Amino acid sequence: MSDATMDFTPAGVAEATLPPLLPLAVRGLSLSFAGATVLDGLDLDLRPGGCTVILGPNGAGKSLLLKLLHGLMAPSGGTVSWNGTGAAQATGRQALVFQKPVLLRRSVAANLDFVLKARGRPRHLRDGLLDHVGLAHKARQPARLLSGGEAQRLALARALATDPEVLLLDEPTASLDPASVLVIERIVTEARDRGVRIVFVTHDLGQAKRMADDVVFLHRGRVVEHAAADAFFSGPRDAAARDYLGGRIVV
Numbered sequence: 001m002s003d004a005t006m007d008f009t010p011a012g013v014a015e016a017t018l019p020p021l022l023p024l025a026v027r028g029l030s031l032s033f034a035g036a037t038v039l040d041g042l043d044l045d046l047r048p049g050g051c052t053v054i055l056g057p058n059g060a061g062k063s064l065l066l067k068l069l070h071g072l073m074a075p076s077g078g079t080v081s082w083n084g085t086g087a088a089q090a091t092g093r094q095a096l097v098f099q100k101p102v103l104l105r106r107s108v109a110a111n112l113d114f115v116l117k118a119r120g121r122p123r124h125l126r127d128g129l130l131d132h133v134g135l136a137h138k139a140r141q142p143a144r145l146l147s148g149g150e151a152q153r154l155a156l157a158r159a160l161a162t163d164p165e166v167l168l169l170d171e172p173t174a175s176l177d178p179a180s181v182l183v184i185e186r187i188v189t190e191a192r193d194r195g196v197r198i199v200f201v202t203h204d205l206g207q208a209k210r211m212a213d214d215v216v217f218l219h220r221g222r223v224v225e226h227a228a229a230d231a232f233f234s235g236p237r238d239a240a241a242r243d244y245l246g247g248r249i250v251v
């Protein structure tokens with residue numbers, strides 16, 4: 001890894017003077033589609049620093065929660081407050097990485113150039129970022145020819161290129177091989193250690209134990225448990241969380 005890798009210079013003086021985005025306060029968040037309630041008065045508080053892992057059964061509302069936190073969607077009711085800033089106003093200070101990476105039909109390098117230019121960040125950061133995610137040797141290759149794991153690493157590099165204060169990750173390692181999973185986890189851990197606030201959705205309980213400082217358990221569109229990782233994994237209070245950890249179907 002080159003020295004340039006860690007040169008994640010803040011985008012500009014104006015951003016540096018903004019108040020931090022954490023703590024996060026979510027109150028009474030609701031979302032309905034055609035009368036069907038999928039988020040049901042969800043409350044959540046996140047403190048500055050660390051990695052929060054969000055667990056919950058299929059359909060619990062995890063992906064929708066990330067989109068609402070990111071300001072990609074508007075809720076039917078309730079509020080998201082990033083230290084007093086609404087989700088839509090905070091979008092540019094966070095990055096969301098989807099389970100299926102959305103990449104431009106350009107070269108690997110051009111995918112990063114695009115983001116750096118859009119953010120007014122120096123182009124020379126690109127090589128360090130590619131090196132950081134182990135894709136320096138693929139720089140000139142069309143992004144569409146990357147394997148699943150490589151594409152996910154590029155998506156993470158694009159997210160880091162925005163110099164986010166918050167990194168929202170929606171099952172970023174689903175369907176990756178074990179080595180690629182560990183690469184992604186290392187990159188995310190390094191970002192956390194630099195002070196990037198991580199919110200990580202996964203179904204991989206081994207990964208959740210490796211990554212989590214605290215765990216949020218979602219069930220039927222609500223947070224039913226939020227605890228320090230050690231406390232959660234040694235004995236969740238919520239019955240649905242116990243079933244989930246025990247490998248029993250939770251509906």
Ligand SMILES: Nc1ncnc2c1ncn2[C@@H]1O[C@H](COP(=O)(O)OP(=O)(O)OP(=O)(O)O)[C@@H](O)[C@H]1O
Binds near residue numbers: 057058059060061063
């Ligand atoms: N655009 C939509 N229109 C209608 N229903 C939707 C829409 N998007 C999501 N839903 C529903 O909202 C519920 C929550 O979806 P979400 O994707 O947040 O679940 P999840 O917890 O991320 O699940 P998984 O673990 O399977 O990824 C699901 O029942 C889903 O079918």
